[in-house]
Amino acid sequence: IGIGNCALIKLLRIPPIIATLSMSFIVQSTAIWTNRGLRIKPPSWLADFTTSSTAGIPNVALVAVVLSALVWYVINRTVYGRSIAAIGQSIRAARMAGIPIDGTRLLTYLLCAVLASLCGYLLASFSGGAALNMGTEYLLMSIAVVVIGGTAVAGGNSNVPGIWGASLFMFLVVSMLNTYGFGAGIRLILTGLIIIAVIMLPTTRSAGKT
Secondary structure, X not given: OHHHHHHHHHHOOOOHHHHHHHHHHHHHHHHHHHHOOOOEOOXXXXXXXXXXXEOOXXXXXXXXXXXXXXXXXXXXXXHHHHHHHHHHXXXXXXXXXXXXXXXXHHHHHHHHHHHHHHHHXXXXXXXXXXXXXXXXXXHHXXXXXXXXXXXXXXXXXXXXXXXXXXXXXXXXXXXXXXXOOOOHHHXXXXXXXXXXXXXXXXXXXXXXXX
């Protein structure tokens, strides 16, 4: 999947967010066509791990913390991480600086595919089985968390702690809506409005200063 995303972006010059969304629809449709709605149960040991806690902290949360710390280190403390930021800011400048654009991009999309697969594996184990539509509600939510957390969707700027804060904020919002009995439709509408507000806020501030 990572290679396919990279090929779409490199060969067809499709914007990354469009290419990855298109690939997700293709993979999901293929899974629906081949599996016909079957629900696959995880191994018992993995289900026990994802639903258990260590020192009062859920194991899934511990895995997320470890992976987040590792990602933060790679992005901020390694040459590879600085190369990603440079490519996101300006491909032309990164190429002039001698950064291997194609190799860095390919490795990045491969790592993204691996991490997404791990996330889906843990989610399926935590939920008691894998269903084809179980990740649908997280699509818009993941985009919202990235935008609210201060990471540039177009690339060049990342904020791992900000994404954690945005995740907790959206979790509180969803929990509040569930408490008051609002359905999934209201949650999606509110998520969309939050994304619009976060995007418009810097523009409004800049206009006010000028």
